[in-house]
Amino acid sequence: MSAATPPVQSPTDRRVSARVGSISESATLAVDAKAKALKAAGRPVIGFGAGEPDFPTPGYIVEAAVEACRNPKYHRYTPAGGLPELKAAIAAKTLRDSGYEVEPSQVLVTNGGKQAIYEAFAAILDPGDEVIVPAPYWTTYPESIRLAGGVPVEVVADETTGYRVSVEQLEAARTERTKVVLFVSPSNPTGAVYSAADTEAIGRWAVEHGLWVLTDEIYEHLVYGDATFTSLPTAVPELRDKCVVVNGVAKTYAMTGWRVGWIIGPKDVVKAATNLQSHATSNVSNVAQVAALAAVSGNLDAVAEMRTAFDRRRRTIVRMLNEIDGVVCPTPEGAFYVYPSVKALLGKEIRGKRPADSVELAALILDEAEVAVVPGEAFGTPGYLRLSYALGDEDLEEGVSRLQKLLGEAKD
Known part of the structure; x- marks a missing residue:
């Protein structure tokens, strides 16, 4: 058997089934969990990761x-x-x-x-x-x-x-x-x-x-x-x-x-x-x-109130993201997410690092700006980030302001 050929596992050797072992952890929940852990440790992290309304149940x-x-x-x-x-x-x-x-x-x-x-x-x-x-x-x-x-x-x-x-x-x-x-x-x-x-x-x-x-x-x-x-x-x-x-x-x-x-x-x-x-x-x-x-x-009154807030946040986050050089953020028509392209930022120097993909860019953003976002790789399209705007207006503006400051430093 050559060194490059992995040994064949018998069913009794395999501790986790191939079917379940091949499943990846939910990237969105993983990002949310990491953000919450950092917040619990005292860091002022703002999380755009989870698709979860910030309102209480009616x-x-x-x-x-x-x-x-x-x-x-x-x-x-x-x-x-x-x-x-x-x-x-x-x-x-x-x-x-x-x-x-x-x-x-x-x-x-x-x-x-x-x-x-x-x-x-x-x-x-x-x-x-x-x-x-x-x-x-x-x-x-x-x-x-x-x-x-x-x-x-x-x-x-x-x-x-x-x-x-x-x-x-x-x-x-x-x-x-x-x-x-x-x-x-x-x-x-x-x-x-x-x-x-x-x-x-x-x-x-x-x-x-x-x-x-x-x-x-x-x-x-x-x-x-x-x-x-x-x-x-x-x-x-x-x-x-x-x-x-x-x-x-x-x-x-x-x-x-x-x-x-x-x-x-x-x-x-x-x-x-x-x-x-x-x-x-x-x-x-x-x-x-x-x-x-x-x-x-019941009626949809509470839903209408939440939708009004989401719409306001949608317009704010799209405007602020599009003010960042290298970020292209289409205006979403539904749900509570934006999905900006960050391809133009990849490979550029940001605080001594050159993120090669959106996974590395998201990690850099969390480390340097204390903002949690989900990389596009989790959704099948590298070169993008997903941000949920289902969070409070003040946190949203503060979080995107941090992104503006950090990503505004990008240079060739």
């Missing part, structure tokens, strides 16, 4: 959870697929907000959006099936696809198209192994929003080729200016039998820690995903489900 939702804690009914196991009253409320909310009429039997309540995404892919993918994934993408999508046995196929868009992929790009990536296309609008990490016409065009292309679509609508209420949210199965009704929608309360109602998401899809797929969940986790916490019931059954 009071009426919290009160519903408090009452649920006192009710012995919720001290016991409940159906693995979700409380019947919550599933009915999610169906009603979907019709109200998206114009998409579904039955409660088409709904599965999950432990947050991440479980919804994994279980949806697990229910429809067989080993080797390909999923077209527009990039920049949220870090969890390709890992969930791989865990489910699928193969992510990236289609890259950049700032010149507003980070939106075209039907032509999707068609170029399609092969005989393609089973699913991922569609996300508004987008994490870019804030891109597809127009109604472009959404319909992508849906009709999927129907034409018999493809499934998984569409993530978690940011449906966070759109700004003239942009509008379009639900794919509403725009293209012919797609409904091969469309899975994932959503949740985390972003709309400032409930990231409550961990309630859901899947909406054809009954056979939802039944299969429910069977999987019955063995993986059983029911979502009843207290959190009751809180989610209050959220989706």
Whole structure:
């Protein structure tokens, strides 16, 4: 055996399975954890890493959870697929907000959006099936696809198209192994929003080729200016039998820690995903489900207040970032992220260092400016940074001011 040939491991030698061992840590959560650790150690770190509203969960939702804690009914196991009253409320909310009429039997309540995404892919993918994934993408999508046995196929868009992929790009990536296309609008990490016409065009292309679509609508209420949210199965009704929608309360109602998401899809797929969940986790916490019931059954007044604040912060952060030489920051139309290009800064000297990529640049920013950002490598597109503007106005302005000062020192 040559020195270059690694020894073959037997199954008994392998301590961690290859399937799980190949999964990367969530980059966004890792950045957030490091920022919080530094803050706990006394450093004045400002974190733009986590996609988490800085607002408290609305009071009426919290009160519903408090009452649920006192009710012995919720001290016991409940159906693995979700409380019947919550599933009915999610169906009603979907019709109200998206114009998409579904039955409660088409709904599965999950432990947050991440479980919804994994279980949806697990229910429809067989080993080797390909999923077209527009990039920049949220870090969890390709890992969930791989865990489910699928193969992510990236289609890259950049700032010149507003980070939106075209039907032509999707068609170029399609092969005989393609089973699913991922569609996300508004987008994490870019804030891109597809127009109604472009959404319909992508849906009709999927129907034409018999493809499934998984569409993530978690940011449906966070759109700004003239942009509008379009639900794919509403725009293209012919797609409904091969469309899975994932959503949740985390972003709309400032409930990231409550961990309630859901899947909406054809009954056979939802039944299969429910069977999987019955063995993986059983029911979502009843207290959190009751809180989610209050959220989706209530009005959207609190959401409107948060959206107004996010819109103000969006305009501020875009303006301040574009004042930095070497930074190009498109204006996002949705969600609460900006995704500026920093390619022009790579290789330049900043405080004695020359970051070769956006990973090194993000590390330099954290060390020198005490500002936490996520490098574009985490989203499949090196040369960019993601910053969440879901933080207080003062912290936002202070954090970007630090970036202006540090990156303004860049020289050849």
